[in-house]
Amino acid sequence: MNVITRGFRNVFRNSIRAVSIVVILGLSIGLALTMLIAHQAVNQKISSVKSTIGNTITIAPAGFSSFSSVNNSLTVSELSKVSSLKHVSYVTETLTDRLTTIGSTQPSFGGFGGQSSNSSNVGQTSLTSPVTFNVSGNGGGHFFYSGGASGSTSAPTNFTPPITITGTNDPTNLDGNSLTLSSGKSISGTNTVDDALISSAMASKNSLKVGSTFTAYSATMTVAGIFTSNNQAENNTVIVSLPTEQSLSGQTGDVTSAVATVDSLDNLTSVTTAIKNTLGSSADVTSSEDQANATVQPLNSVKNISLFSLIGAVIAGAVIILLNMIMIVRERRREIGVLKAIGASNIRIMTQFMVEAITFTLLGAAIGLIIGVVGGNPVTRLLVNNSTSSSSSTSATPGGGGFGVSVNGGGGNGPVTITRSSNGGGGFFNRIGGRSTVNSFKNIHAVIGWNILLDGLAAAVIIALVGSAIASVLISRVRPAEVMRTE
Amino acid sequence: MLEVKHLTKTFVSGSGPVTAVDNVSLNIPDSCFASIIGRSGSGKSTLLALLGTLDKPTSGTIMVNGQDVTKLSDHALIRYRGKEIGFVFQSYNLVPNLTAVENVMLPMEFIHTSRKQRKERAAELLNQVGITDEKHDRKPSHLSGGEQQRVAIARALANQPDLILADEPTGNLDSETGKKIFDLLHSLAKSQHTTIVVVTHDLSIAGRTDVTFRLQDGKLDIRRGK
Numbered sequence: 025m026n027v028i029t030r031g032f033r034n035v036f037r038n039s040i041r042a043v044s045i046v047v048i049l050g051l052s053i054g055l056a057l058t059m060l061i062a063h064q065a066v067n068q069k070i071s072s073v074k075s076t077i078g079n080t081i082t083i084a085p086a087g088f089s090s091f092s093s094v095n096n097s098l099t100v101s102e103l104s105k106v107s108s109l110k111h112v113s114y115v116t117e118t119l120t121d122r123l124t125t126i127g128s129t130q131p132s133f134g135g136f137g138g139q140s141s142n143s144s145n146v147g148q149t150s151l152t153s154p155v156t157f158n159v160s161g162n163g164g165g166h167f168f169y170s171g172g173a174s175g176s177t178s179a180p181t182n183f184t185p186p187i188t189i190t191g192t193n194d195p196t197n198l199d200g201n202s203l204t205l206s207s208g209k210s211i212s213g214t215n216t217v218d219d220a221l222i223s224s225a226m227a228s229k230n231s232l233k234v235g236s237t238f239t240a241y242s243a244t245m246t247v248a249g250i251f252t253s254n255n256q257a258e259n260n261t262v263i264v265s266l267p268t269e270q271s272l273s274g275q276t277g278d279v280t281s282a283v284a285t286v287d288s289l290d291n292l293t294s295v296t297t298a299i300k301n302t303l304g305s306s307a308d309v310t311s312s313e314d315q316a317n318a319t320v321q322p323l324n325s326v327k328n329i330s331l332f333s334l335i336g337a338v339i340a341g342a343v344i345i346l347l348n349m350i351m352i353v354r355e356r357r358r359e360i361g362v363l364k365a366i367g368a369s370n371i372r373i374m375t376q377f378m379v380e381a382i383t384f385t386l387l388g389a390a391i392g393l394i395i396g397v398v399g400g401n402p403v404t405r406l407l408v409n410n411s412t413s414s415s416s417s418t419s420a421t422p423g424g425g426g427f428g429v430s431v432n433g434g435g436g437n438g439p440v441t442i443t444r445s446s447n448g449g450g451g452f453f454n455r456i457g458g459r460s461t462v463n464s465f466k467n468i469h470a471v472i473g474w475n476i477l478l479d480g481l482a483a484a485v486i487i488a489l490v491g492s493a494i495a496s497v498l499i500s501r502v503r504p505a506e507v508m509r510t511e
Numbered sequence: 512m513l514e515v516k517h518l519t520k521t522f523v524s525g526s527g528p529v530t531a532v533d534n535v536s537l538n539i540p541d542s543c544f545a546s547i548i549g550r551s552g553s554g555k556s557t558l559l560a561l562l563g564t565l566d567k568p569t570s571g572t573i574m575v576n577g578q579d580v581t582k583l584s585d586h587a588l589i590r591y592r593g594k595e596i597g598f599v600f601q602s603y604n605l606v607p608n609l610t611a612v613e614n615v616m617l618p619m620e621f622i623h624t625s626r627k628q629r630k631e632r633a634a635e636l637l638n639q640v641g642i643t644d645e646k647h648d649r650k651p652s653h654l655s656g657g658e659q660q661r662v663a664i665a666r667a668l669a670n671q672p673d674l675i676l677a678d679e680p681t682g683n684l685d686s687e688t689g690k691k692i693f694d695l696l697h698s699l700a701k702s703q704h705t706t707i708v709v710v711t712h713d714l715s716i717a718g719r720t721d722v723t724f725r726l727q728d729g730k731l732d733i734r735r736g737k
Binding site for chain 2: 026027030033034036037358359362363364365366367368369372503504505507
């Protein structure tokens with residue numbers, strides 16, 4: 025029997041109280057561990073998302089998200105100023121429009137990407153979209169029909185969207201990724217030619233191959249290359265050179281979006297500021313860092329919630345053990361006096377009580393560990409899901425004048441930007457990308473590693489030490505003379 | 512030899528200073544069985560606490576074998592109490608979740624006696640005070656009052672102290688058991704050559720000690736005996 029054994033055995037002197045304290049402490053430590061797991065999982069996810077930040081800056085016409093009456097495209101001359109800025113490697117410019125299938129019953133769609141929605145120059149094509157959507161309701165995550173008003177028009181059950189035609193000065197790249205051609209060759213992005221790239225799905229749907237022709241805006245286009253994609257939006261896209269699209273759509277010199285690539289991540293912020301200063305209020309400028317920050321915004325909320333809950337749970341645990349130890353010391357004042365009278369030092373007695381506190385805490389930690397391991401993942405997912413859901417529901421505003429798949433932003437169409445965005449106002453591709461990122465949040469998986477367990481254990485020991493600190497002070501103040509009967 | 516000179520202990524209470532022990536001087540020779548008697552509130556237990564260095568006097572000296580223990584540091588006092596003094600209390604004050612033998616082993620742990628020696632000596636002492644082997648592993652709650660006090664006496668003897676201070680050791684016992692406990696203390700004083708100071712209000716017990724001191728209002732007014 026030594027001081028450690030005595031401290032350990034003292035825990036069970038009052039078994040009912042011991043069980044109660046251990047259970048309460050276990051819940052507190054379990055909550056702390058769960059929050060620690062959630063915090064670390066979310067932190068890792070945020071780091072993971074941020075690590076994928078590209079060195080790109082998206083430029084869209086100002087007020088783009090409220091596109092119902094927007095007619096404020098960017099111009100090539102404006103973007104040439106951006107190209108000449110220091111640290112800008114190159115600027116990818118795109119002009120996007122939609123084409124309805126000749127003879128189809130598709131409703132009339134408004135302009136795309138900042139174009140006037142009541143334009144009479146709606147293009148038509150001989151192509152049929154390879155994509156069919158099952159549409160229900162409206163709002164974030166669904167397609168919207170135009171009509172100039174907010175998107176409340178009822179939709180057919182099976183909806184074949186109009187075909188997107190994208191003119192770009194960099195046809196080798198789409199959605200931030202290089203296009204993979206399965207046949208044919210790429211096209212020039214700077215010359216007015218009647219060549220186009222189509223997806224293999226589009227080619228299959230329309231029985232086209234390299235060299236085949238189709239019509240767009242009454243012009244005959246030749247399939248120069250066929251690219252592969254497993255992205256529905258890309259499958260529904262025809263890519264032509266920027267001057268070709270400007271010419272065909274009658275929007276000479278207009279650009280619906282652009283992406284500036286910066287020479288280094290270090291210069292991303294300064295170049296973003298420079299572009300904003302250059303374009304002024306005529307454009308919305310969003311860096312990939314802003315997009316990443318916006319994407320992880322719901323996770324930041326979870327991170328903060330989990331951090332505050334973690335701190336709260338640790339404090340609660342410390343208070344529980346503190347009050348318990350104060351109660352125990354008060355109950356055993358006489359015994360402490362006896363121990364002092366028969367030769368025990370303050371340090372020895374404090375050690376005994378500290379062992380008792382640590383034993384309480386470790387037993388609580390064992391229960392907490394089980395709670396943490398069992399509850400860590402579900403609680404993390406619940407927090408993330410609630411956070412992303414509330415974020416979506418508070419920011420999603422149904423809109424009209426086009427179509428789009430929205431995750432965080434309002435419905436409606438936007439410029440087809442090459443980079444991904446989930447912050448609303450983006451185009452078809454990028455919003456799909458954003459949705460997939462947010463969906464990946466919902467599938468967040470907390471890994472309970474040794475480092476978390478050791479952190480939890482360290483927190484438990486800290487709780488015990490903090491909790492027994494005041495008890496130790498009380499012990500040191502017990503006078504051995506108190507053991508004598510009072511006269 | 513225990514020599515107390517001009518020992519005074521004053522407490523500060525709400526109604527002003529209270530002198531519990533007032534200028535007490537006394538000598539107790541080695542191996543003497545002494546008793547201190549007096550009415551409740553006369554300062555007996557306070558004097559015992561001062562003799563046992565559980566409390567510090569306001570003034571005066573306590574010389575034990577030529578050393579003034581009132582001048583010892585707190586750390587030295589802990590060692591002094593552990594090695595040189597054994598305490599027996601009216602309400603036994605055994606640690607409730609330790610067995611009889613573990614209670615007796617406790618003071619030996621504080622002076623770093625090996626576990627084996629602790630166990631052997633504890634068993635020997637328990638047998639010496641009349642606790643049979645089968646009761647060695649019982650917790651105090653499973654022992655009678657007299658047995659608990661015997662265990663307390665064995666604990667007081669554990670480190671072979673020069674001085675045992677007993678505060679009303681028979682106060683919670685019936686007269687017959689009290690007499691047995693007194694006889695035990697008396698025989699131990701002789702066999703172990705230990706000085707024993709007993710605080711009691713039982714005059715029949717006090718009458719059988721080698722020397723008796725009576726305290727009244729903190730002052731020593733009668734000394735009877737050798």
